[in-house]
Amino acid sequence: MSEPPGSDLNPAAAVSLRGISKFFDDVTAVDHVDLEIGDGEFFALLGPSGCGKTTTLRMIGGLEIPSEGSLRIFGDEVGPLPPNKRPVNTVFQNYALFPHMSVADNVAFGLRMRKVDRAETASRVAQAISLVRMAGMENRRPAQLSGGQQQRVALARALVNRPKVLLLDEPLAALDLKLRQEMQFELKQLQREVGITFVFVTHDQEEALALSDRIGVMNEGRLLQVGTPEEMYDAPVDRFVADFIGRSNFLAGTLEDVSTVCLANGTRIRVPAVDAEIAAPGSTIQVSLRPERVMIAEESAAPEGAASLSGRVSAVTFLGNSIVYHVGLDWMTVEVEADHRPDLRRHAVGDDVVLWWRDDAIAVVRP
Amino acid sequence: MSDATLEQSRRALGEAERQRERSERRRGFILALPSFAYMVIFFAIPLVIVLVYSFATRTSTGSTALSDWNLDAYRKLGEPIVRNVVVRSVILALITTLVCLVVAYPFAWFCATRSALTRNLLLVAVMIPFWTNFLVRNYAWRILLSAGGPISSFTEAIGLGETNILFTKTAVVIGLVYAYLPFMILPLYASIDRLDRRLVEASSDLYASGPQTFRRVVLPLTMPGVIAGSILVFVPSMGAYVTPELLGGGKETLLGSYIVTQFLTARNWPVGASLSFVLMAVMLVSTIIYFRSGGKNL
Numbered sequence: 210m211s212e213p214p215g216s217d218l219n220p221a222a223a224v225s226l227r228g229i230s231k232f233f234d235d236v237t238a239v240d241h242v243d244l245e246i247g248d249g250e251f252f253a254l255l256g257p258s259g260c261g262k263t264t265t266l267r268m269i270g271g272l273e274i275p276s277e278g279s280l281r282i283f284g285d286e287v288g289p290l291p292p293n294k295r296p297v298n299t300v301f302q303n304y305a306l307f308p309h310m311s312v313a314d315n316v317a318f319g320l321r322m323r324k325v326d327r328a329e330t331a332s333r334v335a336q337a338i339s340l341v342r343m344a345g346m347e348n349r350r351p352a353q354l355s356g357g358q359q360q361r362v363a364l365a366r367a368l369v370n371r372p373k374v375l376l377l378d379e380p381l382a383a384l385d386l387k388l389r390q391e392m393q394f395e396l397k398q399l400q401r402e403v404g405i406t407f408v409f410v411t412h413d414q415e416e417a418l419a420l421s422d423r424i425g426v427m428n429e430g431r432l433l434q435v436g437t438p439e440e441m442y443d444a445p446v447d448r449f450v451a452d453f454i455g456r457s458n459f460l461a462g463t464l465e466d467v468s469t470v471c472l473a474n475g476t477r478i479r480v481p482a483v484d485a486e487i488a489a490p491g492s493t494i495q496v497s498l499r500p501e502r503v504m505i506a507e508e509s510a511a512p513e514g515a516a517s518l519s520g521r522v523s524a525v526t527f528l529g530n531s532i533v534y535h536v537g538l539d540w541m542t543v544e545v546e547a548d549h550r551p552d553l554r555r556h557a558v559g560d561d562v563v564l565w566w567r568d569d570a571i572a573v574v575r576p
Numbered sequence: 577m578s579d580a581t582l583e584q585s586r587r588a589l590g591e592a593e594r595q596r597e598r599s600e601r602r603r604g605f606i607l608a609l610p611s612f613a614y615m616v617i618f619f620a621i622p623l624v625i626v627l628v629y630s631f632a633t634r635t636s637t638g639s640t641a642l643s644d645w646n647l648d649a650y651r652k653l654g655e656p657i658v659r660n661v662v663v664r665s666v667i668l669a670l671i672t673t674l675v676c677l678v679v680a681y682p683f684a685w686f687c688a689t690r691s692a693l694t695r696n697l698l699l700v701a702v703m704i705p706f707w708t709n710f711l712v713r714n715y716a717w718r719i720l721l722s723a724g725g726p727i728s729s730f731t732e733a734i735g736l737g738e739t740n741i742l743f744t745k746t747a748v749v750i751g752l753v754y755a756y757l758p759f760m761i762l763p764l765y766a767s768i769d770r771l772d773r774r775l776v777e778a779s780s781d782l783y784a785s786g787p788q789t790f791r792r793v794v795l796p797l798t799m800p801g802v803i804a805g806s807i808l809v810f811v812p813s814m815g816a817y818v819t820p821e822l823l824g825g826g827k828e829t830l831l832g833s834y835i836v837t838q839f840l841t842a843r844n845w846p847v848g849a850s851l852s853f854v855l856m857a858v859m860l861v862s863t864i865i866y867f868r869s870g871g872k873n874l
Contacts, residue, residue, distance in 0.1 A: 272777050292781045305778040309796045318792070319782035370782070 223406040229278035240430035253417035256427035298367035306351035313347040319370040337369035377409035451497040478516040500546035502570040517565035630850035638843035649846035665831040669813035676760040684764035743825035751819040759808035767801025
C-alpha cells in the first residue's frame with residue numbers, strides 16, 4: 210500500500226515530511242518525498258547507495274537543511290533547525306564515538322551539553338549503559354572495544370537523551386554477518402523496550418524486512434512505496450521495489466481492465482484488482498511473479514482454470530533446499546524456485562513444462 | 577624423524593633466524609649512518625663544547641681559561657639582569673606563540689575544509705615567504721612599519737594619525753609571528769585534516785553548540801597539532817636574534833642578543849655557554865615530556 214501523497218497531516222505522526230527535496234548544486238538527492246512515520250514505529254528507509262535515503266535521514270536529524278518542503282517532528286516544524294535544537298538523536302554509521310573520551314563520558318556527553326544535573330546524569334548514564342549490556346566497561350576507550358560493543362555504546366549515547374525519534378544510519382553495516390544477526394535481534398528488542406520511534410537507513414533488504422514495522426523504498430531520490438514488510442513483498446507497486454525486495458520475474462503486458470492483464474504473447478490472465486494510482490486500464494505494465502510462487506509441472510498437469518504458460522527447461526541449478534529452473538518461454542525466460550523434496554518430480558534441461566500460479570500470487574507493477 | 581635429527585634441524589633453523597635478524601639490524605644501521613654522523617659532528621660535539629665552556633673561567637683579560645672548572649657561570653644566571661632578560665624573552669615568545677595560534681587555527685581549519693586544489697594552493701602560499709631571504713624579509717618589515725612607511729601613511733589617511741611601530745615590542749611580535757606562522761599552520765593543518773568530521777556532526781547531534789563542540793571535541797582532538805605548532809614557534813622565538821635586533825632596534829635585550837653580547841662584547845664565554853646550554857636543556861626536556869605524554873593519550 211502506498212502512502213497517498215495528498216493526505217492530510219496526521220498530528221500524531223512522529224515524523225512528517227511533505228514535499229521534501231534536497232538539491233546539491235544541480236544534483237537532486239531527494240525528490241519531493243512525502244512520508245509519515247508513526248509514534249513508536251520501527252521504520253526502515255531502504256534503497257541502493259545514492260538513492261537519497263541517507264540524505265533524507267540527515268535532514269530529519271538536522272545535519273542537512275531541506276531545499277524545499279515541510280519537515281515536522283511531532284507537529285513542530287524543524288526544517289531549518291540545527292541538530293542541537295531537535296528532539297532527535299542519531300546513531301552514526303561507524304558510530305562516530307569520541308575517541309578521547311571513555312565510554313561513560315561518551316554516553317554522558319549529550320546530558321552534559323544540556324546541563325542536566327550531575328546526579329541525574331550519573332544515574333541515567335548508568336541506566337543506559339546497562340540497557341545496552343555494557344556495564345563494567347565504563348572506563349574503556351572506544352579503541353579498546355569491539356565493533357559490536359562500539360555499536361552498543363553509540364546506541365546508549367543516543368538513547369540516554371530520551372530522544373523523541375532515534376535515527377540510525379546503516380547501524381549494522383560495519384559488523385560481520387554473525388554479529389549483525391545478533392544485533393538485529395537486540396535492536397528490535399531494544400526498540401520494543403524503550404518504545405521510541407526508530408528510523409533507520411539500510412541498503413540490506415533482509416535487514417529491513419527482519420527489523421521494521423514499515424519500510425519505505427527509495428530510488429534516485431524518490432520514495433517509491435511505503436508499507437509493511439509483507440505488503441512490500443506481496444504487493445509491490447513498482448518494478449524497482451519488486452526487484453529490490455526479493456527476486457522476481459517480470460512479464461510485460463497491458464492492463465485491459467482492473468483485474469485482467471493481456472501478456473505480451475496474448476495470454477489473458479487474472480490479477481488482483483489494480484489500484485488506479487498504479488496503472489489505468491489500457492496502460493503498459495509489468496506483472497511481478499516471484500520465483501517461489503510459480504509452480505512447475507509436466508505438460509497438461511496444470512490445474513483447471515489456473516493461469517499457465519508453457520515452456521522448456523533451459524537450466525537447472527541445485528541449491529540444497531531448493532532447485533532453481535530457468536524455463537524458456539517463446540518470448541522470455543522465467544526463473545522458478547521449487548522445493549527440493551523427494552516427492553516432487555525433478556525436471557531436466559530440455560523437458561517441456563507448464564508454469565502456473567494462483568491469481569493472488571502475482572502483483573501488477575509500474576514498469 | 578628421530579628426536580635427535582628433529583633437534584638438530586630446529587637448532588639450524590634457529591641459527592638462520594638469528595643471522596637474518598642480525599643482518600637486518602646491520603642494514604638499518606648502515607642506512608642511518610650518514611645522518612647519524614651529521615648529528616654527531618654538527619650537533620652533539622658542539623653541544624659538548626658549549627657544555628665544557630660553561631664550566632670554564634673567564635680571565636681578567638676577557639679570554640677563557642679551560643682550567644679551574646667551576647659553576648660560577650651558572651650562578652650568574654640567577655642574577656636579576658639575566659632573570660629579567662629571560663622573563664622578557666619568555667613573555668615575548670608566549671605572546672608570539674599565542675598570536676600565531678589564534679591566527680593560524682582558523683586559517684588551518686579553512687584550508688583543511690577546502691577542495692584538494694584550493695588547499696594545495698593555500699599551502700604553497702604559506703610556504704612562499706621561505707623562498708625569500710630571511711634578512712631581506714626583516715628589512716622589508718622595517719620599511720612597512722617605519723614612520724612615513726605604508727602603514728603609517730594609511731593610518732594617517734584614514735585620520736588615525738601617524739603611527740610609528742618600528743622599534744617597539746609590537747614590531748618584534750609582528751616580525752616573529754610573520755616569520756614563524758607557517759610552523760604553526762602546518763602541524764595544525766595536519767591534525768585538523770585528520771579530524772573525523774563525523775565527530776563534529778555527532779557532537780552537534782548531542783546538543784553541543786558550536787563553541788562547545790570546539791572546546792569538547794575539536795580542540796582536544798587537534799591538541800597534538802596545537803602543541804607541536806606551539807613548540808615549533810616558541811622555541812625559535814625564545815632564541816630569536818635577527819628580528820628583535822632589526823625590528824626592535826635592540827632596545828630591550830632578549831635572550832638571543834644577550835647570549836651574543838656575552839660571547840662577542842662582554843667576552844664572557846662561560847656565561848654565554850651556560851645560558852645557551854640551559855635554554856637548550858629546558859626546550860629539550862619540555863619537548864620530550866610532550867612527546868611522552870602525547871604518546872600515551874593519543
